[in-house]
Amino acid sequence: MAIKTYKKGDATKIAANFRAREFDCQGRGCCAATPIDDKLVDYLQQIRTHFGKPVYVTAYRCKTHNAKVANAAPNSYHCYGQAADFHIDGVAPAEIAKYAESIGIKGIGLYDTFVHIDTRESKSFWYSHAQQRRTTFGGAPEKEEKGYTLYDFVWDVQSACGASVDGKAGPETLSKTVTLSGYKNRYHKAVLAVQKRLFALGYTEVGEADGIAGAKFTAAVTHFQKDNGCWADGEITAKNKTWKRLLGMA
Numbered sequence: 001m002a003i004k005t006y007k008k009g010d011a012t013k014i015a016a017n018f019r020a021r022e023f024d025c026q027g028r029g030c031c032a033a034t035p036i037d038d039k040l041v042d043y044l045q046q047i048r049t050h051f052g053k054p055v056y057v058t059a060y061r062c063k064t065h066n067a068k069v070a071n072a073a074p075n076s077y078h079c080y081g082q083a084a085d086f087h088i089d090g091v092a093p094a095e096i097a098k099y100a101e102s103i104g105i106k107g108i109g110l111y112d113t114f115v116h117i118d119t120r121e122s123k124s125f126w127y128s129h130a131q132q133r134r135t136t137f138g139g140a141p142e143k144e145e146k147g148y149t150l151y152d153f154v155w156d157v158q159s160a161c162g163a164s165v166d167g168k169a170g171p172e173t174l175s176k177t178v179t180l181s182g183y184k185n186r187y188h189k190a191v192l193a194v195q196k197r198l199f200a201l202g203y204t205e206v207g208e209a210d211g212i213a214g215a216k217f218t219a220a221v222t223h224f225q226k227d228n229g230c231w232a233d234g235e236i237t238a239k240n241k242t243w244k245r246l247l248g249m250a
């Protein structure tokens with residue numbers, strides 16, 4: 001994180017679609033400089049790119065101006081260049097909040113006509129000026145679930161096997177799966193993914209996640225196959241039913 005300070009009115013481009021002056025304090029004659037957290041700019045640019053439409057921002061508030069703003073917290077993140085309130089024409093604030101959550105933003109306030117985001121490190125989500133607590137806006141990054149999830153696993157298998165990577169298995173993913181029995185003495189990233197997934201599923205006999213399809217790996221795979229109605233030979237071959245089951249394709 002780095003907070004840079006610009007002169008009020010500075011037209012310097014600070015991201016593909018933002019200029020420094022867009023972050024200026026809205027008060028008149030109250031301040032001359034604008035601090036801007038570059039993490040805030042990154043977030044806003046991601047949002048701008050995702051929705052493909054202009055993002056109208058109100059960001060910095062000097063203490064003088066902040067004191068005049070209704071409902072403003074005295075020590076608001078806005079006073080440090082670390083918060084922005086914004087809207088996008090034609091996009092519901094709830095949609096924006098959901099997307100903001102999905103990209104890992106920790107401070108999000110949803111209001112009827114705008115969204116507040118800030119660069120705090122620990123999660124605080126709320127709704128409206130009444131500050132009703134929210135645990136999610138529906139965009140929880142699945143990667144944050146506990147343990148090594150199906151989503152994590154599919155993602156890693158897709159990238160290890162050269163399939164399109166989106167964390168959701170389909171026929172294309174299955175068609176790219178590789179035979180793992182050839183990796184008894186050498187490393188494959190897909191073996192590593194299967195080791196982590198089997199361990200997460202409770203097949204702890206799989207042992208250390210080293211990316212090598214050794215004896216422990218075969219034993220754990222066999223166990224998984226027995227539990228999941230597959231031919232229990234400890235082999236994971238390209239496109240076979242074991243792959244299908246592991247990938248959660250029923």
Ligand SMILES: [Zn+2]
Pocket residue numbers: 025026027028030031061062063064065
């Ligand atoms: Zn000001």
Ligand SMILES: [Zn+2]
Pocket residue numbers: 078083084085116117
């Ligand atoms: Zn705000």
